[in-house]
Amino acid sequence: MEYDGLYIKMTSDGTMTKRIIFRGFQRKLPATTIKDEIISFSEQNFEPYLEMLTEIDTAAEDVVGNEEYKSEVNVDEFIKFANIVSDSCKSLQKKDFVMGTLTSTLLKDSVPVDDGTTYYIFEAVHEMRACLYDIYMFYRHLMEFLHRTSDGIDLNFKRDFKQFTEVTAPTRCMFNGKNLTYEYVFRSLSQYYIFIVQQFIAAGYCVQRCNCCGRYFVPKTKKETLYCDRVIRDGRTCKDIGPSKKRRQDENADDVLRAYRQNERKLQRRKERARNPIMETKEELAAERRLNKWRKKAQPALEKYQLGEITKEEALSIIITENKKKYDLNANK
């Protein structure tokens, strides 16, 4: 019998076939490519995931507190915590079958066996938290990678993206009666995506940020491409709309764009200040949520303004969150 996990086969034309096994049942997933996997992962909405992590952290604190080591822990609280983790996995699986399944296999592989000691509870809480954080931490790493690649910044993999160099994909070899075929098997989502990133880099793909919608894309040729092919409005793509949008931007010397960037930087700085290099903190997650919430409103406002659908004042009133008065004065200088 095959064990639970994600099974990948690469074909010679660059497509991948995916199937997933959970509790003995197999699901076939749509075929995809390395490029598409990277881009679609970068566009995942991690908002609900962040909410889940905040809930997990609060429950973890109820069990082990903030301290390094407590000689006594509350077993009932631990059982409650373990149930929350298992429920989170199930609801994750409902929303995203691959993500939920590979979180549960990762938990199975990482959480130690209960030996009845207090130390076990500490270990288990720590490991469960780490498993649930695993994919989110990878997501942030990947976004940093995309950001640097698209900006043409030289990458130091050993220093900044060590994680990308450390994983090797487990393979198994099968004889199909005629030939040998290889299949990759994954039991952790980050392990799968690291494999995808490695393939992406090895294939020499590059990534650019669209000057119109701001999203990442993989250009078809090596030539510099400013706009992507996504349809963003009434059947028109960024390639269609981008150039005229840019002209309008330039004409307005762009107070709105400047306000957008300043606000974004401010919120990003707050997030960085709340950052703890060892572990995620509640404060950092809260700052991140604030940033995401703001982006959700501000990005469409900027876009509408650039397309001439709303006025400068309307756009600024949505984009600027604090010190509106002071800002308006600066913006009009």
Ligand SMILES: [Zn+2]
């Ligand atoms: Zn675009």
